[in-house]
Amino acid sequence: MKQVINNEILKIEKLKKYFHVGKDKQGPIYVRAVDGVTLNIKYGETLGLVGESGSGKSTIAYTVVGMYRPTSGQILFKGKNIGMEASRRSLSSKKEIQIVFQDPGSSLNPRQTIEQILALPFRIHTQVPKKQLREKMVKLLEKVELSPDYLYKSPPSIGGGEKQMVAIARAMASNPSLILLDEPTSALDVSVQAKIINKLIDLQKEMNLTYLFITHDLSLMRNVANRIAIMYLGKICEVAESVTFFEKPLHPYTQMLISSVPVISEEEEKLKPKKVISIGEIPSPVNIPSGCSFHLRCPYKIPICSKVDPEMIEFSPGHIVRCHLFAKLENKKQQRSDLYEEESVIY
Amino acid sequence: MDNKILLEIKNLHVWYKVYGGYSKVLQGVNFLVREGERVGLVGEAGCGKTTTMKSILQILPPGDFHIPRGQIFYKGQDVLKMSFKEIQRLRSREIAMIFQDPTTALNPVFTIGNQIGDVIKYSTAFEENVYKEKIKIQSIKAIKEVYLPDPERIHINYPFQLSGGMRQRVCIAMAISSPRNLIIADEPGTSLDVTIQDQIHRLLNKIVEKRNTAIILITHSLGVAKEMADRIYVMYAGTIVETATPEVLFKNPVHPYTKGLLASVPKISGGGIAKGIPGKIPDYLNPPSGCRFQLRCEQESPICSEKPPQLFEIEKNHLVACYLTKR
Incomplete structure (x- = not known):
């Protein structure tokens, strides 16, 4: 059976994914979509991967699920390397990792009935006899609170929220342990979103699932994720527990993101960092700025930022940040209490 | 606060012609904008926000719609009874609209300067001869006003050379390039x-x-409305269900739909996610008689299905369309 070496279900190490887009005099041009990402996901947790469009968060999901072959780096799933495209992976590892896409309108085949859509994962990954197949599918639909008559409907005839429920049911069919959720609710209204998120949380407890939740919605992540990782231009900026993340955001980009979230109550207003306001736009991943990729938009820029790319630093246990401001502090080897004092100067 | 009334919509009904009859999208919308006021219009997808705004400017798909009842007053004049020339004047001189998707709102084969220039040209065409140089100076001024870098270059750029954020700024520049009394921003x-x-x-x-x-800001995000608006209208399935100032609305929501919507918004201070609102928006072809929210409402009573509730003032500037408030 599965050999559990440590408590990490998925380990991504120095993952790079470049896309070849053309060439000029200097040589080939690449879009550096994912540029050296190291990320761990523990058993049973929800990791929120947050970033703006074009930051490479979906590329990570597609590489993990095997739609792309990584340019370099490793992906370890339960201790086994799966850093190759899906056609070269074993069936058992494909069964364990499933994905739910952003737009249910285009991820479900409009010419198939829900029955046909749901039958496929059973046929490939399980040895369910044909007679029991229907019973299994009805059970699956029950899990996502859809009635059995949905089996005979086709995707265009049902609502957006229901379609996404079907997509979730399809991902659950092979009884996976890791599900990648690629912005599953961003195309839906808030009242429908709440319903789907609650269902996902229930299913996680019931089926012992691990989620990698990709989104651009920070306030949603505060309520869903155990840990949050922020991505900017193919690199991870900050990883932290979701509570510390909002109470003590370190990276200037994180502060900018949180200050941009529109909020509805006063207690939320207090959490927003006041001094960092959003300026500039995300640069093109073809011409990534030298040094720290964020330095063009950063209000706390120091000379070193445009020259040297910062390293990942563990600021406090479980709180990893990649910024020169905090590297400097660590070099001084100060006490943690001093660190916070100096930090307040930065704010 | 009590400035002159700029725009007033009274009991507006808009139907769309579809296969199998009329899709009754708007059912008695009442809406009011005063001069210099920032109004937010909040609602879920498909609730008729954009239809309401398009009917003000008369840019609904021609031939496909039918307005059985209702009046739209702009500065005391009924827009629905205006001649074509008057409507053109309204579009070119009085009201500007910023659309949701900046990628499709701009024409890809004309330069930015060209497109902003057109707006300026037609907004002044009724009065004087405008020369090309003057249009250029004015359009560069408009580009400067939205803080775009290097306005001279942007002026001769095509839309595909700009990023999404820059394109949306160009759309705003178009809206403000000539003086307007009302800007309609549709999910900018x-x-x-x-x-x-x-x-x-x-x-x-x-x-x-x-x-x-x-300004009328259309949005589906309550947070955006809170930050931007002096007064918020909450819309559900073609009807206005509640209107109040943001302070009142977020502290003391009355309509069950507003309550459900507020509870569904995830907060950055944590606290989990509410269960959402069960059900979905009714079928506009055969909408339920009476209150359109009754099928999703937890406090439904027999009176709800009799006739649609009217907006009722429960305190100053706080109007609710629900039978619960009258009891």
């Missing part, structure tokens, strides 16, 4: 990233304050 930040969305909203706020223009 929705298709953009949060940080860019924040920039666009701050820019709009600044411009509106500087010029004392009234």
Whole structure:
């Protein structure tokens, strides 16, 4: 059976994914979509991967699920390397990792009935006899609170929220342990979103699932994720527990993101960092700025930022940040209490 | 606060012609904008926000719609009874609209300068001869006003050479290139990233304050409405269900739909996610008689299905369309 070496279900190490887009005099041009990402996901947790469009968060999901072959780096799933495209992976590892896409309108085949859509994962990954197949599918639909008559409907005839429920049911069919959720609710209204998120949380407890939740919605992540990782231009900026993340955001980009979230109550207003306001736009991943990729938009820029790319630093246990401001502090080897004092100067 | 009334919509019904009859989208919308006021219109997808706005400017798909009842007064004049020339004047001189998707709102084969120039040309065409140089100077001034870098270059660029955020700024520049009394912004930040969305909203706020223009901001995000608006209308399935100032609405929501919507919004201070609102928006072909929210409402009673509830003032500037408030 599965050999559990440590408590990490998925380990991504120095993952790079470049896309070849053309060439000029200097040589080939690449879009550096994912540029050296190291990320761990523990058993049973929800990791929120947050970033703006074009930051490479979906590329990570597609590489993990095997739609792309990584340019370099490793992906370890339960201790086994799966850093190759899906056609070269074993069936058992494909069964364990499933994905739910952003737009249910285009991820479900409009010419198939829900029955046909749901039958496929059973046929490939399980040895369910044909007679029991229907019973299994009805059970699956029950899990996502859809009635059995949905089996005979086709995707265009049902609502957006229901379609996404079907997509979730399809991902659950092979009884996976890791599900990648690629912005599953961003195309839906808030009242429908709440319903789907609650269902996902229930299913996680019931089926012992691990989620990698990709989104651009920070306030949603505060309520869903155990840990949050922020991505900017193919690199991870900050990883932290979701509570510390909002109470003590370190990276200037994180502060900018949180200050941009529109909020509805006063207690939320207090959490927003006041001094960092959003300026500039995300640069093109073809011409990534030298040094720290964020330095063009950063209000706390120091000379070193445009020259040297910062390293990942563990600021406090479980709180990893990649910024020169905090590297400097660590070099001084100060006490943690001093660190916070100096930090307040930065704010 | 009690400025002159700029725009007033009274009991507006709009139906769309579809296969199998009429899709009754709007059912008695009442809406009011005063001069210099910032109004937010909040609602879920498909609730008729954009239809309401398009009917003000008369840019609904021609031949496909039917307005059985209702009046739209702009400065005391009924828009629905205006001649074509008067409507053109309204579109070119009085009201500007910013659309949701900046990628499709701009024509890809004309330069930015050309497109802004057109707006200026037609907004002044009724009065004087405008020369090309003057149009150029004015359009560069408009580009400068939305804080775009290097306005001279942007002026000769094509839309595909700009990013999404820059394109949306160009759309705003078009809206403010000539003096307007009302700007309708239809989800100006929705298709953009949060940080860019924040920039666009701050820019709009600044411009509106500087010029004392009234603005209607359409959005599906309650947070955006709270930050941008002086008064918020909550819309559900073609009817206005509640209107109040943001302070009152977020502290003391009355309509069950507003309550459900507020509870569904995830908060950055944590606290989990509410269960959402069960059900979905009714079928517009055969909408339920009476209150359109009754099928999803937890406090439904027999009177709800008799006839649609009217907006009822429970305190000053706080109107609710629900039978619960009258009991």
